[in-house]
Amino acid sequence: GIQVEQSPPDLILQEGANSTLRCNFSDSVNNLQWFHQNPWGQLINLFYIPSGTKQNGRLSATTVATERYSLLYISSSQTTDSGVYFCAVDYDSGGGADGLTFGKGTHLIIQP
C-alpha cells in the first residue's frame, strides 16, 4: 500500500516561532488532508489539499503532487498549536472513495 512519512517526529518551539512540517508519500493521491489532533483526541481538519497552496490565518499548506510531498507551515506559534499533526492521503486507485492512510504524525510542543 501507499507509504506516508512525516517529519520531524517531534518538534519543540518557543511561542512566536515559525515551523514547517513535511509529509512525503509514495504514490499518486487524489486526496491529501492535514489534521491537528488535540489532547482530547479530536481531529481538526486543517486543509484538504491534494495539490496547490492554501492559507488559513497563521497556517498554510502546499502540496506538490508531482514530487509527492506536502508542507504545512505554522507561523507565529501559540501554545494552543501544541498537539499532534497528521498528514493523511487517499491513494488514487481510480475507483470510489478509499480510506485515508495516515502518517505517524509530528508531535509539536509550543512552550510559552
Next chain:
Amino acid sequence: GAVVSQHPSRVICKSGTSVKIECRSLDFQATTMFWYRQFPKQSLMLMATSNEGSKATYEQGVEKDKFLINHASLTLSTLTVTSAHPEDSSFYICSATRGTGASPQHFGDGTRLSIL
C-alpha cells in the same frame, strides 16, 4: 457545514459486553463512511469502509465478526464491538465523505472505549 456526530464519546464496560458506536452525518448525505482505530501514542489505522446498503469492506487483520458495521442510511453508520475484551480498548473514530474519489473526509470526535 459537513458535520459528523459520533456517540458515545466515552464507554467503560466489562469484558464480554457488546458496544455500539454511532456515526451520523448531520448536514450532508454520506456516500461512504469509514471507521478508524487509534491505540495510545500511535497513528490512526483504517479498519473498514462502509457504503450505504452494502456490506462493509474490512482491512486485512480486522475481524469482521468482531467488528460489525451497519450502514443503513446515507446519514448513519454503526460499529458494534461484539464480546469486547481488554485488548479492544482503543479510540475509535469515524469519518464520512459526500463524494466519490477526490473528496475530503469529515471526522467525528471519536469514542474512547475502555474494557475492564
